Amino acid sequence: MTEMEAIDTIKARLGRRSIVLVGLMGCGKSSIGKRLAARLGLPFLDADEEIERAAAKSINEIFSDHGEQHFRDGERRVIARLLENGPMILATGGGAYMHPATRENIREHGISVWLRADLPVLMRRVSKRDTRPLLRTGNPEATMRNLIETRYPVYAEADLTVESRDEAHEVIVTEIVHRILSMTTPQAAPSGALKVGSPAMSNATSQGSVVAARSVGVELANRSYDVLIGPTLLPDAGRLIKERLGAVKCGIVTDENVASHHLATLEESLKAEGMLAGSIILKPGEATKSFRELAPLCERLLELGLERGDIVVPFGGGVIGDLAGFAAGILRRGVRFVQIPTSLLAQVDSSVGGKTGINTPQGKNLIGVFHQPNLVIADTNVLATLAAREVRAGYAEVAKYGLLGDAKFFEWLEANWRGVFGNSGPDLTHAIETSVKAKAAIVARDEHETGDRALLNLGHTFGHALEAWTEYSDRLLHGEGVAIGMCLAFRLSEHLGLSPKGTAERVTRHLKAVGLPVHINDIPGEKADPDALMRSMAQDKKVQRGRLTFILVRGIGEAFVTRDVDPAEVRAFLAREIGA
Secondary structure (H helix, E strand, O other): OOHHHHHHHHHHHHOOOEEEEEOOOOOOHHHHHHHHHHHHOOOEEEHHHHHHHHHOOOHHHHHHHHOHHHHHHHHHHHHHHHHOOOOOEEEOOOOHHHOHHHHHHHHHHEEEEEEEOOHHHHHHHHOOOOOOHHHOOOOHHHHHHHHHHHHHHHHOOOOEEEEOOOOOHHHHHHHHHHHHHHOOOOOOOOOOOOOOOOOOOEEEOOOOOEEEOEEEEEOOHHHOEEEEEEOOOHHHHHHHHHHHHOOOOEEEEEEHHHHHHHHHHHHHHHHHOOOEEEEEEEOOOHHHOOHHHHHHHHHHHHHOOOOOOOEEEEEEOHHHHHHHHHHHHHHHHOOEEEEEEOOHHHHHHHOOOOEEEEEEOOEEEEEEEEOOOOEEEEEHHHHHHOOHHHHHHHHHHHHHHHHHHOHHHHHHHHHHHHHHOOOOOHHHHHHHHHHHHHHHHHHHHOOOOOOHHHHHHOOHHHHHHHHHHOOOOOOOOHHHHHHHHHHHHHHHHHHOOOOOOOHHHHHHHHHHHHOOOOOHHHOOOOOOOHHHHHHHHHOOOOOEOOEOOEEEEOOOOOEEEEOOOOHHHHHHHHHHHHOO
16 A cells, blocks of 8 residues: 555545544644644644634633633633544644543544653653743642653553654654554444554465454553464565554564574565565574573664664564564664564463563573563464474463463363364464463553562473573473473462362373473483472572562462462472472
8 A cells, every 4th residue: 555545545534533642741742743734634733722812812821810720621612623623633732631521522533642752751842941831830840740640541541652752753653644544444434434443354274264363452551562363464564564663674583493484474575565674583492592692683683774763573482582572672772673473382472461581591581671562463374384392382371371360261272272283273363362362461460570460470480490400402392391380380289288189180181182291200301300490490580588489279260379388398399299
């Protein structure tokens, strides 16, 4: 679709609806709004200017002569009148969107776009002006900080959130245009209307049947993003990224295995949109997730010419996603990134939630940052090139979501797991979608793992210790460690009298039927040492004040977090499991 076709499409579907810009003073509503109006060929109006014209007074004078309440009443009436005369680009005052009636009016007659900016950016922009009545205080920065705390949770209700960054306004205008275009669904929208929501997508599988691509939202206020799930998404990745994030440069980070199968497809998709900056190919395997690889990766991304508004594209499994996501989080103090996971484990777990990082000799994922992606594209077709062992390892993370909080999903897996291993079938899509929804809900409640999110580590305390013991080698894949770890967590829970007898055996039986290891002694090679495992667990990132954190269970679908397990009890339990 050309730029002119995109603009015509937006205008046709807007009908008489307007695009309404909301946000705090200094976020750029007027300057960006004027450029957006020029791009779309629509009139631009500033609600504050209309109020001043109607009152024949400045905003400051209205506040001074009549008070804020009088101004807000007039503001509400003016915006209601303007919205009746759309379409247009309408910039509103910072407090306008706070009134429920105005928000409802905007929802009915427009598309709301929140231009979000951080406090330093806002203060730098407003410091040169003396036209802000709410900032005429002894401490303008404290006032602005209070406004952020009060208003940002309400602004987050807007249909779109776009970061108002210190870069060319045309870049932000382009992002708004593509984001609004991606919200349209002509199949479902009535004539002349524009529907807010994810675009409907469907793709044909290699067998000829049609499987609808699904979209799961990760709701994190101004950092929300979509996870797209379905077959044959990879050839369309360039368009999907461009529609949501604009025509920016993309630097791909992948490994040799993925590159040999799928890199050409992704490169062609990005080239078709004029967005490919280049590709970086790394060695596969857990050893790549290290300080040794992080520094040269950052330097190579800079050599591709990636700037603050551009995008890093991790294209691989959990290792590439964690490493390249970490690089994106620190490159130029944080650039955007789009996860395109190519393993089942990454599609259901590691690509979602913003955890990035690297391993150290002391343990797994001990160095990293929380840095949310801007989009996740999970093409189920790429899983067909995975080795069977890799798919089984990913399935452990699927089963985890049933075991930690959804007993009905685990029952479904017991009955349908063979379908999940089918290439791009509806059972696979359902399993991925259910897992992503479960993780998205937990991440939305606890982004930085201060509470519920720790539940996602069911099996991981044991599993990470086993990975460290095997030196992150091919002796044990991450998902295999998680499978053993979950069986250990259920057996320890049963041993401690926390869960009913037979529960652990049910879990063990299912994971063994799938082909996963379920006992420590299933790991090939030398016999494990319980003391070595305890030392590794002491380095786990969830340790607090020297106390081990365990996710134990009261039954299937009933996991909980505890720090009250006696280490001596755990050591004795491991010794029995190993036969030491």
